[in-house]
Amino acid sequence: MTPAAPMTDPATAHTRRGRPMSRLHRLLVVSLIGLVASSGAAAAPRPATSHLVAVQPIAAPKGVGEICRLYDWACAGPTGARIPAKAMLAVARSVNTSVNARVRAVSDRQQYGREDVWALPTARGGDCEDFALAKKQRLVDAGLSPASLLIATVLDRQRNPHAVLVLRTGSGDYVLDNLTSRILPWQDTGYSFLRMQNPDKPRLWDAILAGGIFAQS
Secondary structure (H helix, E strand, C coil): CCCCCCCCCHHHHCCCCCCCCCHHHHHHHHHHHHHHHHCCCCCCCCCCCCCCCCCEEECCCCCCCCHHHHCHHHHCCCCCCCCCHHHHHHHHHHHHHHHHHHCCECCHHHHHCCCCCCCCCCCCCECHHHHHHHHHHHHHHCCCCHHHEEEEEEECCCCCEEEEEEEEECCEEEEECCCCCCCEEHHHCCCEEEEEECCCCCCCEEEEEECHHHCCC
16 A cells, blocks of 8 residues: 555545546455455445444455564454543544654555555554554553454545554544544545454454445435
């Protein structure tokens, strides 16, 4: 995934005209929907809810394989931590702003010479999934349950592949994004949510197919 410069405010970013979905990106979405449809699960648009709802289990995105082995916290299950939503959001805002300011956006192609390398940011920086991992690590260290910190893959408003960290609270799911210092409810991002870590077993992933191109007209 190619990162954009961090700290872009959505009030500016959302006014840009979205580019048409490329053939590759279209094939990605069509194949994901096809996998869900072939199993008999519904892929039709669903009403928005405060929490992202899984459609069915699905394979993890390419490149995810090593993160559970490298970082035990990345795929750890519930810890039993109980933190009020307001407190969780306060800590998350601080971490989101800090990581976005400290980490330089650099693509996997620039850094590793290939795509889809999931890892913590290096001294050079990282791309969107690296930002998400760094934020998850910081928030787990701050006492939040790994099961409330779920990495998700999406299409952004320009329909480019992107990764974000979803903060699951009792009041809803919120998105930590390297494109903005604001933390938004998932419905307000305008993103098309493709897959997300399973909150009970974060080593596994679920198809989501919600928001953006999946939203009801």
